[in-house]
Amino acid sequence: MIYKILLASSLFAFLAGCASAPADIAPAMVDTSAYKGMTCEGLLLAAQNEGVNLESVSKDQRSARNWDIALNILLIPGFGAITGDSEREVAEAKGRVLAIQNEYGSRCNG
Numbered sequence: 654m655i656y657k658i659l660l661a662s663s664l665f666a667f668l669a670g671c672a673s674a675p676a677d678i679a680p681a682m683v684d685t686s687a688y689k690g691m692t693c694e695g696l697l698l699a700a701q702n703e704g705v706n707l708e709s710v711s712k713d714q715r716s717a718r719n720w721d722i723a724l725n726i727l728l729i730p731g732f733g734a735i736t737g738d739s740e741r742e743v744a745e746a747k748g749r750v751l752a753i754q755n756e757y758g759s760r761c762n763g
Contacts (some may be wrong), residue, residue: 671725672738674709674719680747688753693761700753707746713739 688696717738 657668662670673712673740674718675714675743678714678743678747680740680751681744683745683748683752685756687717689754691756693757696753696757696761700750700757703746703749703753707743708748710739710742710746714743 688699691699721738
């Protein structure tokens with residue numbers, strides 16, 4: 654019985670200490686006013702730039718997640734939580750990508 658409790662506690666600490674996968678992070682709400690006055694060409698350029706940024710912060714997040722998993726498995730369950738992550742940056746980048754896409758779709762698709 655005690656082993657089951659220890660195993661469950663370790664599993665919970667392991668899962669709680671891992672950074673989220675970039676695909677699991679929801680987009681954040683962002684201010685869209687900057688995109689309202691952009692031309693369609695400007696929106697396309699902004700979308701390309703933000704796509705590059707999203708890929709960069711997603712790469713950082715995947716790296717943080719991999720480190721968290723390694724630390725949790727090799728050292729102490731829950732220890733990976735101290736490494737930090739890029740979850741906020743990924744959420745904001747996803748939000749900006751969606752805002753740009755929505756603005757482009759509403760004005761330039763047509």
